[in-house]
Amino acid sequence: MLDRSIYSIGAVSRMLGIPTATLRTWQDRYGVVVPERSPGGHRLYSRPQVEQLRFLRDQSAAGRSSADAHRLLQERLDAGVALRNTKTEDNSRLLILLAQQDRYAADFAEYFLRTEGYDVELVTDADDAVAAVGHDAPDLAVIDLLISGGRGLVLCAQLRATSDVPILAISPLALRDDALDAGASAFLQKPVDSLRLVAAIQDLVGRSALLRPEAAES
Numbered sequence: 001m002l003d004r005s006i007y008s009i010g011a012v013s014r015m016l017g018i019p020t021a022t023l024r025t026w027q028d029r030y031g032v033v034v035p036e037r038s039p040g041g042h043r044l045y046s047r048p049q050v051e052q053l054r055f056l057r058d059q060s061a062a063g064r065s066s067a068d069a070h071r072l073l074q075e076r077l078d079a080g081v082a083l084r085n086t087k088t089e090d091n092s093r094l095l096i097l098l099a100q101q102d103r104y105a106a107d108f109a110e111y112f113l114r115t116e117g118y119d120v121e122l123v124t125d126a127d128d129a130v131a132a133v134g135h136d137a138p139d140l141a142v143i144d145l146l147i148s149g150g151r152g153l154v155l156c157a158q159l160r161a162t163s164d165v166p167i168l169a170i171s172p173l174a175l176r177d178d179a180l181d182a183g184a185s186a187f188l189q190k191p192v193d194s195l196r197l198v199a200a201i202q203d204l205v206g207r208s209a210l211l212r213p214e215a216a217e218s
Contacts, residue, residue, distance in 0.1 A: 005203075018057055095120075099129040106124060109194070126155045129155055130155070133165055141167050156183045157183055167183060170190060
């Protein structure tokens with residue numbers, strides 16, 4: 001299945017520990033990793049692009065100049081060489097808030113996330129989700145935009161106004177831009193299989209996200 005995960009520039013910055021100004025500079029100067037632009041002007045990165053940026057970060061940390069790192073990345077992309085995928089460690093330390101409209105789907109997602117080593121708090125009401133973020137400080141919130149009769153976008157905005165918790169919005173509707181405008185860090189359109197959900201969560205709660213830096217702006 002085609003992975004259509006989408007991440008905002010702020011989410012990518014937190015995930016990889018790369019300042020948003022650096023991401024913009026890399027795009028403008030080298031033109032190798034070029035995100036899509038939403039109608040509202042948001043930079044939107046695909047999951048393969050996140051892996052490409054992770055590769056650039058690791059090459060820079062190893063002592064390569066930005067120019068050399070981008071040149072190497074372009075060579076690998078042209079040759080079709082796979083990039084190394086760095087996985088998140090210490091999943092058992094992380095609490096995931098799962099705010100879902102469909103109780104059956106929520107129970108299944110909760111079970112799968114727990115088998116992956118995450119702690120999970122499950123709510124099926126938007127008000128309960130707001131309370132949970134305030135009381136329990138989860139490391140990430142997965143928000144079904146249809147929760148509480150379609151209050152998911154309002155919920156995203158409420159959470160973003162009061163917390164820097166990363167938000168993964170999911171919906172069967174094409175609400176990507178609306179979700180990002182409301183403060184979501186990333187968006188997945190349903191149907192979402194369990195592996196894609198876990199992959200997106202691993203992306204958003206990497207080591208840099210655990211440090212809870214001040215939210216980066218788009």
